[in-house]
Amino acid sequence: MTLFEIIILAIVQGITEFLPISSSAHLILPAELLGWVSQGLAFDVAVHVGSLLAVIIYFRHDISNMVQAWFRHGFSSRQTQDSKVAWFVAIGTIPAVIAGFMFKDWIELYARSALVIACTTIVFGLLLWYADRAARHRKTLTALSIKDTIIIGLAQAMALIPGTSRSGITMTAALMLGFDRESAARFSFLLSIPVILGAGTLATIELIASGQAVDWLALLYGAGFSFVSAYLCIYLFLSFISRIGMLPFVLYRLALGSVLLWFVFA
Known part of the structure; x- marks a missing residue:
């Protein structure tokens, strides 16, 4: 990859990881439509590390409170709001983990195409519009229940299909359950932490096992630009989403899906 491609892909990853428009779709599309060389496993690891650092740093106080509360009250009858949310994040991650182990290979083989991305981009975009309307x-996070968590977690598992958008489908589920936009977004972002961490860890293990050469400067650029764009995206999204x-x-997803369909059938 050229430096220009590295910077563009890293920025795109950082922005789309947390917006409801699908990061996987935007990282697949340059290779599908522009003929760019696939970014490869090492680059995927780097940009996910950047995104992970961004969400951890942004929510550092929430995470610290959740971890402390979980160790103090997580196994007692005197649960606090923070310890409950910590449990909910863990529970909400389970469906995605199970689905990942069961269907990852099948999805990699059959679902990573421009046609699939176009269809899921449009369909789940319309679903997001309906949920928002x-x-x-x-409801705020104080009203989050185990039932809500399981439903949102099951929705997150569907994001394994490219074009669905992990943040988009979890926010859609939360909105349908009656949560306000900011609460839906915050819980979606908190849920992203173990998912991104798990995916990054597995990719790192796979990368080490492959023994392929690594361009460390390219990875540094990728992680850095991904971190900056992801952090700004989280900040701006939470600042303006309620308004x-x-x-x-939704309009962006419909436009993107329509363009993709045109490319597929042109």
Whole structure:
């Protein structure tokens, strides 16, 4: 990859990891549509490390409170709000882990195509629009229950299909359950931490086992630009989502999906 491609892909990864528009779709598309060389496993690891650091640093106080509360009250009858959320993040991650082990190879073989991305981009974009329009937007994270968590976790597992968007489908589920936009986004971002960490760890193990040469400078650029763009994305998204709603992202998904369909069938 050229330096230009590295920077563009890293910025795209950082932005789309947390917006409801699918990061996997945007990282696959340059190779599908522009003929760019596949970024490879090492680069995937680097940009995910950048995104992971961004979300951990942004939510560092929440994470610290959750971890401390979990160790103090996690196994007692005197659960606090922070210890509950810590449990909910762990429980909500389980469906994605199970689905990943069961269907990862099948998805890699059959689902990573421009046609699949186009269809899921449009379908789940419309679902996000419906959820945002129909939702009551009343519940906050203090009202989160184990039932809500399981439903959102099952939705997150569907994000293994490229074009679905992990953040998009989890926010859609949370909105349908009556949560306000900011609470839906915050829980989605917290849920991303173990998922990104797990995916990055597995990719790192695979990378080490492969023994392939690594361009460390390229990885440094990838991680750095991914971190900056992801951090800014989280900050701006949480600052404005209550006011702007999901419609801009829905329209983007519909436009992107339509362009992809044109490329596929042209």
